[in-house]
Amino acid sequence: MSTLSTPHIKPDGAPIAESILLPGDPLRAKFIAETYFENPVCFNEVRNMLGFTGTYRGKQVSVMGTGMGIPSISLYSYELIHTFGVKQLIRVGSCGGMQEGIDLYDVVIGQAASTDSNYLSQFGAPGTYAPIGSYRLLERAVAHAREAEQTVHVGNVLSSDIFYNADESALARWTRMGILGVEMESAGLYANAAAAGVDALGIFTVSDDLVGGRHTTPEERQTAFTAMIEIALATVTE
Numbered sequence: 552m553s554t555l556s557t558p559h560i561k562p563d564g565a566p567i568a569e570s571i572l573l574p575g576d577p578l579r580a581k582f583i584a585e586t587y588f589e590n591p592v593c594f595n596e597v598r599n600m601l602g603f604t605g606t607y608r609g610k611q612v613s614v615m616g617t618g619m620g621i622p623s624i625s626l627y628s629y630e631l632i633h634t635f636g637v638k639q640l641i642r643v644g645s646c647g648g649m650q651e652g653i654d655l656y657d658v659v660i661g662q663a664a665s666t667d668s669n670y671l672s673q674f675g676a677p678g679t680y681a682p683i684g685s686y687r688l689l690e691r692a693v694a695h696a697r698e699a700e701q702t703v704h705v706g707n708v709l710s711s712d713i714f715y716n717a718d719e720s721a722l723a724r725w726t727r728m729g730i731l732g733v734e735m736e737s738a739g740l741y742a743n744a745a746a747a748g749v750d751a752l753g754i755f756t757v758s759d760d761l762v763g764g765r766h767t768t769p770e771e772r773q774t775a776f777t778a779m780i781e782i783a784l785a786t787v788t789e
């Protein structure tokens with residue numbers, strides 16, 4: 552039995568798979584484990600950041616909440632990668648749509664993740680590092696989305712540190728650069744994965760239309776959420 556533990560993840564001998572899904576909300580992690588996994592076992596309860604391991608279509612897979620924002624996903628993904636040997640990480644979350652033609656409930660896949668965060672400066676690249684998703688996972692995720700006949704947009708997302716921005720024109724300037732949607736985590740995840748040589752990807756459902764000003768309710772999001780989770784699970788267990 553493994554006795555590995557970190558300040559934020561204490562599995563007490565429970566396994567963590569090499570492949571993990573990462574929703575922001577820990578109760579989403581519980582829902583995913585209970586809905587999709589065979590024999591789910593809880594491996595983390597520290598700060599209620601619930602994590603579970605089970606099997607999906609015969610393959611071992613884990614799911615764990617990350618909290619919101621780059622600092623939170625970055626510390627959890629760092630510990631998962633460096634202490635627990637996780638090699639494939641897929642963030643599953645929501646994003647605000649930022650282009651005409653991106654509809655509520657569409658799926659967006661983050662080929663790259665631009666950011667207004669300073670998190671990446673620690674890596675000391677002598678220029679502007681572009682955080683990108685794993686092409687291996689991206690290719691598979693797109694194939695599974697098409698197979699499921701799910702509308703999917705692939706491109707650059709914005710991982711912003713700022714939900715309530717005093718600069719009201721900031722998002723419009725990102726829209727002009729072709730950003731598909733805004734969320735708050737993937738750039739940190741992609742940079743951590745790149746620095747460690749492992750695979751990461753962000754898959755999102757569009758929960759708000761920031762161009763047209765439309766929003767969804769949590770109940771309405773469930774169908775699109777299901778499509779996204781099934782794409783992510785098929786991608787990591789292929």
Ligand code: ADE
Binds near residue numbers: 714735758761
């Ligand atoms: N996730 C979903 N909608 C968002 C928004 N408007 N800003 C940041 N993250 C989001």
